[in-house]
Amino acid sequence: xxxxxxxxxxxxxxxxxxxxxxxxxxxxxxxxxxxxxxxxxxxxxxxxxxxxxxxxxxxxxxxxxxxxxxxxxxxxxxxxxxxxxxxxxxxxxxxxxxxxxxxxxxxxxxxxxxxxxxxxxxxxxxxxxxxxxxxxxxxxxxxxxxxxxxxxxxxxxxxxxxxxxxxxxxxxxxxxxxxxxxxxxxxxxxxxxxxxxxxxxxxxxxxxxxxxxxxxxxxxxxxxxxxxxxxxxxxxxxxxxxxxxxxxxxxxxxxxxxxxxxxxxxxxxxxxxxxxxxxxxxxxxxxxxxxxxxxxxxxxxxxxxxxxxxxxxxxxxxxxxx
Amino acid sequence: xxxxxxxxxxxxxxxxxxxxxxxxxxxxxxxxxxxxxxxxxxxxxxxxxxxxxxxxxxxxxxxxxxxxxxxxxxxxxxxxxxxxxxxxxxxxxxxxxxxxxxxxxxxxxxxxxxxxxxxxxxxxxxxxxxxxxxxxxxxxxxxxxxxxxxxxxxxxxxxxxxxxxxxxxxxxxxxxxxxxxxxxxxxxxxxxxxxxxxxxxxxxxxxxxxxxxxxxxxxxxxxxxxxxxxxxxxxxxxxxxxxxxxxxxxxxxxxxxxxxxxxxxxxxxxxxxxxxxxxxxxxxxxxxxxxx
Numbered sequence: 001x002x003x004x005x006x007x008x009x010x011x012x013x014x015x016x017x018x019x020x021x022x023x024x025x026x027x028x029x030x031x032x033x034x035x036x037x038x039x040x041x042x043x044x045x046x047x048x049x050x051x052x053x054x055x056x057x058x059x060x061x062x063x064x065x066x067x068x069x070x071x072x073x074x075x076x077x078x079x080x081x082x083x084x085x086x087x088x089x090x091x092x093x094x095x096x097x098x099x100x101x102x103x104x105x106x107x108x109x110x111x112x113x114x115x116x117x118x119x120x121x122x123x124x125x126x127x128x129x130x131x132x133x134x135x136x137x138x139x140x141x142x143x144x145x146x147x148x149x150x151x152x153x154x155x156x157x158x159x160x161x162x163x164x165x166x167x168x169x170x171x172x173x174x175x176x177x178x179x180x181x182x183x184x185x186x187x188x189x190x191x192x193x194x195x196x197x198x199x200x201x202x203x204x205x206x207x208x209x210x211x212x213x214x215x216x217x218x219x220x221x222x223x224x225x226x227x228x229x230x231x232x233x234x235x236x237x238x239x240x241x242x243x244x245x246x247x248x249x250x251x252x253x254x255x256x257x258x259x260x261x262x263x264x265x266x267x268x269x270x271x272x273x274x275x276x277x278x279x280x281x282x283x284x285x286x287x288x289x290x291x292x293x294x295x296x297x298x299x300x301x302x303x304x305x306x307x308x309x310x311x312x313x314x315x316x317x318x319x320x321x322x
Numbered sequence: 323x324x325x326x327x328x329x330x331x332x333x334x335x336x337x338x339x340x341x342x343x344x345x346x347x348x349x350x351x352x353x354x355x356x357x358x359x360x361x362x363x364x365x366x367x368x369x370x371x372x373x374x375x376x377x378x379x380x381x382x383x384x385x386x387x388x389x390x391x392x393x394x395x396x397x398x399x400x401x402x403x404x405x406x407x408x409x410x411x412x413x414x415x416x417x418x419x420x421x422x423x424x425x426x427x428x429x430x431x432x433x434x435x436x437x438x439x440x441x442x443x444x445x446x447x448x449x450x451x452x453x454x455x456x457x458x459x460x461x462x463x464x465x466x467x468x469x470x471x472x473x474x475x476x477x478x479x480x481x482x483x484x485x486x487x488x489x490x491x492x493x494x495x496x497x498x499x500x501x502x503x504x505x506x507x508x509x510x511x512x513x514x515x516x517x518x519x520x521x522x523x524x525x526x527x528x529x530x531x532x533x534x535x536x537x538x539x540x541x542x543x544x545x546x547x548x549x550x551x552x553x554x555x556x557x558x559x560x561x562x563x564x565x566x567x568x569x570x571x572x573x574x575x576x577x578x579x580x581x582x583x584x585x586x587x588x589x590x591x592x593x594x595x596x597x598x599x600x601x602x603x604x605x606x607x608x609x610x611x612x613x614x
Contacts (some may be wrong), residue, residue: 037584044427044431045440046430048424048491054483056449057446058461059461060453063457066460075460127341133348135600137348138600140355141542141603143545143593144545144592145586146562146565147589148355149360150566154582259548265567284459297454300456300457308452
């Protein structure tokens, strides 16, 4: 009662006072309601906060800790420092996987960007049936990588697939054995992944093209600039942010690539098409080397962060400038 | 715009023809795998050996589909992918509904009831969209074991909710940012509370973002393989894992028609969603991917 009187006397009732009041005496119903209204949003968000902190950040730390231990089939906590990382870097299978992610990721990103830009520009020429064409380009994104892998595994089948098709067209000497050729198998992954994701990149660029101010283009035309010149000098530079985000998305897809490899090549022949993601899975769950597997997972995280942090940084800086 | 590239009419027409030819080739390239899958799934094995990828079936047979659904071998069991197809629904539906609803509530709090630290939390959460899941699966496997949820569909639902929430929250947060805050403050003055405002004002506005978010989550969860293969076992596997087992099991003679039929079965639900609601699918893809 006393606090109530003083604040009334003061004439102003700050929220802090209201809070103090209601917690002190559980007073009037309106105060209680206010208190609830203040805590409700936090309460609603609380489960998500807990889950994020525990299941994302907590688990990353946990995996980090495991990567410093001798864990094999079961996690244990005999710390060995960075021995697992040393072992990882000496591991032949890991170096194949790292090289593969560079080849696969590099080609996949470059080809997707190229096809995406070209197709978007072509589609932006007042094409009849543009909607249906776009639909066809994009449907692979709705499929699981397992389905994609299964389909391409059959198409690239060395006996009955593409090879037979070309033979039936009359080119009897045609050979296509990439799927079972250790030197070429990695490129089958590129083909399937490009098929799946390039339509999506096209959609991103098409949206970007539609956002370019047409009056600038018209002005350049009036000045006598040719269309290829306009694309090179005006439109493509405008699409820089799209290139940027497409790059981020594609590299993210590449680093996470796991399903496609499992379905298309199973990492084979031998381990010729292993990627870090499949290495991590096989090492941890099939070969019972949890410590080593955790170290490889942490390396993957490291690469993602190395790509992501500069991106987020430049995004945030960009927003602050605007 | 393209008309001015060329100076005379004939060049224009030749250019247009070339343009359409390139686009047609591209369309064929994107359609090829689907056509091949469908044709192969309708052939007999003899027909497959005699013809080629795109040869028309001698006779349209549904045998491979029947076998894929009910008697093909997926690892140890030979009961087809039918039961795994239903597993996927059992996993997907609750996971999508719960994560979407939580995402809506989170997005509402993060835009209309901000408090100190809520923006920082959103940033922390956003970061969670990007991590490679390899870095969390091992601790999660152990946690599910402790909770007695290892190898259960409930466990998989739980995992999909936990790791889907960052995306759903992102969707709703970005949508609610553009809902005028005056609506909410006016309602607050009228004495409406947190949930009243959510039910009466926010939810009725949210239909488009619900569609986008549900489609996105449905595709993500249905197509997931990593969580499925790590956290499920035996008869609780989702269809993607069963399909992979079917295709990559090395026992017996390879039946490509059955493989393709099973792949079609696994692909159908998301394809149907894409055909029916492609517009929303693309919107989710661009919003989810660019931001997330």
